[in-house]
Amino acid sequence: MENLLKYIIPRIFQCMIVIFVGVTIVFIVPRLTPMDPVQSIISRVTALVDTDPRAVEKLVETLTDLYGLRGSLLEQYLRFWKHLLSGDLGPSLTMFPASVVDIIKISLPWTIGLMTISTIIAWLLGIILGTLAGYFSNKRWSQILGTVVMCIYPIPYYIIALILVLLFAYLLPIFPLMGGASIGLKPSFSWSFITSLLKHGFLPAISLVIGTIGWIFMSQRALISRLVASDFIVFAETASLPRKKILSYLIRNSMLPQITDLALSLGGIFSGAIITEQVFSYPGIGVVLYSAILQGDFNLMMGISIFSIIGIATAALVLDLIYPLLDPRIRYK
Amino acid sequence: MSAFKELLKTDRRFLIGFFIIVTVIILAFMSFFSPYKPDERHVLPKDQSPSLQHPLGTSSLGQDIFWLLTFAIKNSLIIGLLAVFFSRIGAIAIGLLSGYIGGNTDKVLTTLADSFIVLPRLPILILLSFAFRSNLNFLTMAFLLAFLDWAWPSKRYRSQILSLKEMEFTTTAIFSGRRTLGVILKEHIPFLIPYIMADFISGFLWAIGMEITLSVLGLSNLDTPTIGTMIYWANYYQAMLKGTWWWIGPPVIALIITVIGFYLLSVSIGNFLDPRTRIQRIGGWRTE
Numbered sequence: 001m002e003n004l005l006k007y008i009i010p011r012i013f014q015c016m017i018v019i020f021v022g023v024t025i026v027f028i029v030p031r032l033t034p035m036d037p038v039q040s041i042i043s044r045v046t047a048l049v050d051t052d053p054r055a056v057e058k059l060v061e062t063l064t065d066l067y068g069l070r071g072s073l074l075e076q077y078l079r080f081w082k083h084l085l086s087g088d089l090g091p092s093l094t095m096f097p098a099s100v101v102d103i104i105k106i107s108l109p110w111t112i113g114l115m116t117i118s119t120i121i122a123w124l125l126g127i128i129l130g131t132l133a134g135y136f137s138n139k140r141w142s143q144i145l146g147t148v149v150m151c152i153y154p155i156p157y158y159i160i161a162l163i164l165v166l167l168f169a170y171l172l173p174i175f176p177l178m179g180g181a182s183i184g185l186k187p188s189f190s191w192s193f194i195t196s197l198l199k200h201g202f203l204p205a206i207s208l209v210i211g212t213i214g215w216i217f218m219s220q221r222a223l224i225s226r227l228v229a230s231d232f233i234v235f236a237e238t239a240s241l242p243r244k245k246i247l248s249y250l251i252r253n254s255m256l257p258q259i260t261d262l263a264l265s266l267g268g269i270f271s272g273a274i275i276t277e278q279v280f281s282y283p284g285i286g287v288v289l290y291s292a293i294l295q296g297d298f299n300l301m302m303g304i305s306i307f308s309i310i311g312i313a314t315a316a317l318v319l320d321l322i323y324p325l326l327d328p329r330i331r332y333k
Numbered sequence: 334m335s336a337f338k339e340l341l342k343t344d345r346r347f348l349i350g351f352f353i354i355v356t357v358i359i360l361a362f363m364s365f366f367s368p369y370k371p372d373e374r375h376v377l378p379k380d381q382s383p384s385l386q387h388p389l390g391t392s393s394l395g396q397d398i399f400w401l402l403t404f405a406i407k408n409s410l411i412i413g414l415l416a417v418f419f420s421r422i423g424a425i426a427i428g429l430l431s432g433y434i435g436g437n438t439d440k441v442l443t444t445l446a447d448s449f450i451v452l453p454r455l456p457i458l459i460l461l462s463f464a465f466r467s468n469l470n471f472l473t474m475a476f477l478l479a480f481l482d483w484a485w486p487s488k489r490y491r492s493q494i495l496s497l498k499e500m501e502f503t504t505t506a507i508f509s510g511r512r513t514l515g516v517i518l519k520e521h522i523p524f525l526i527p528y529i530m531a532d533f534i535s536g537f538l539w540a541i542g543m544e545i546t547l548s549v550l551g552l553s554n555l556d557t558p559t560i561g562t563m564i565y566w567a568n569y570y571q572a573m574l575k576g577t578w579w580w581i582g583p584p585v586i587a588l589i590i591t592v593i594g595f596y597l598l599s600v601s602i603g604n605f606l607d608p609r610t611r612i613q614r615i616g617g618w619r620t621e
């Protein structure tokens with residue numbers, strides 16, 4: 001028990017430091033850029049109507065206050081942490097007066113649903129195909145599969161998404177062109193909503209699977225082809241153990257790095273899939289983040305980034321804690 | 334040189350990869366002999382399909398696509414190579430420092446790397462390139478990409494060093510009187526080289542992919558032809574819908590071929606330099 005605590009506590013502590021440094025970087029980076037959100041709002045307002053310069057001055061002051069941009073960088077930073085620790089991410093600068101937390105609450109479920117499912121499907125498929133291709137590396141189908149994946153892997157993700165849209169939403173309109181569900185349907189557990197959800201999610205999900213499976217397949221195949229030459233597999237072959245058994249040994253022994261990849265990509269979901277959501281007009285967090293960046297909406301940008309940082313850091317922490325359970329060779333030391 | 338000849342003779346992957354990369358480099362060099370300037374527009378009739386005069390046709394902007402592609406390949410290669418060069422120099426330096434020195438240096442560097450790993454990279458990249466759009470050239474772009482891509486590789490180099498330090502031959506070398514620098518240069522670096530090569534390729538792919546992502550979002554310098562900006566302009570004029578496949582196709586195919594070429598080269602050189610027994614002695618190269 002004491003050993004366990006000695007293993008866990010430093011890791012939790014380290015995770016917190018990592019989150020702290022990460023959030024600090026995300027705080028500083030936008031402030032180093034020449035973007036000025038207050039000025040951009042002012043110029044949008046004053047472009048339409050003639051305003052009294054004194055009123056503009058007042059407006060600048062109020063906005064600076066509201067967005068937490070008053071004072072030196074250090075003062076802003078301290079105030080930012082005070083708000084953050086009380087769970088307040090402030091108002092969105094562009095969708096005022098909606099708060100950042102509310103905006104994230106609306107769009108995050110879409111992204112989580114889409115990306116969790118497609119990440120897990122891609123991971124499972126990649127592992128299974130990669131293992132088979134690595135084990136039967138002399139078979140013809142394995143070589144053909146390898147070549148096909150090698151050719152698909154470098155295609156820019158954007159092109160994959162566009163081709164899918166073009167084929168299945170434009171030329172053969174089987175799937176809807178945009179959105180997360182049909183307009184007018186309220187989220188509920190009704191049959192019509194769920195079918196509409198699946199129909200709208202299908203193309204984005206497939207594009208994500210195609211886009212990520214290549215790397216998983218190739219790394220799994222490489223891992224397996226190294227394992228196949230190792231003593232215990234050679235021995236298992238010589239002892240003519242059943243194929244199924246050998247394959248399960250191979251998979252178990254290659255799992256560690258693959259689970260790391262899976263956990264980190266699940267943790268990375270919180271910043272959304274910007275390109276996918278953009279191409280398919282999916283109402284997820286990626287689109288929100290993208291427009292926040294272009295409009296200089298610091299609060300929203302930081303809010304989403306903080307979610308993402310916490311997501312990945314937590315995933316890494318959970319990994320560290322469950323490694324010893326997954327791999328008997330690693331023990332709490 | 335003899336190793337090169339042997340590889341050419343024995344490994345088909347090396348032969349194909351080498352052939353592809355030489356072709357790509359020749360294409361990139363041909364840009365110096367282009368009859369058109371890279372930023373020249375509306376000098377040719379629009380939307381011509383491939384012909385003898387214009388081997389890959391012309392674009393809706395009145396450019397010759399073949400010559401444009403040579404510029405695009407050259408520029409994309411430069412950006413990718415610069416980015417991978419900067420990020421890997423940082424990664425190797427930090428990974429080696431943290432692996433060899435250990436102690437507090439190691440703790441600080443590892444925490445810093447961990448903090449960079451948890452950052453959402455694409456959003457930060459979009460933010461920075463949006464903010465500095467106006468003065469984004471090859472060098473700044475490469476620096477931006479490198480800034481976000483040193484952390485993972487540095488951790489992997491560190492873990493490689495840690496496992497190399499535990500190897501028997503390290504102890505043997507130290508007991509037979511090699512100095513630390515000698516151990517590093519003569520005993521450890523040869524083990525790292527195949528690993529570095531594979532890592533270079535993956536970094537290069539990431540950099541090119543990010544350049545394309547940024548260009549497609551319209552956030553890079555759109556007047557410089559790169560593979561990404563070519564795709565951007567082709568899309569802007571809806572090449573896929575209009576059926577001008579000779580505009581959108583070449584940059585995508587050039588990219589795929591380049592990547593495959595580099596991939597084949599790295600796999601075959603990695604195999605050549607690093608016989609399986611040696612890898613197994615250091616326990617696989619994905620030890621995290």
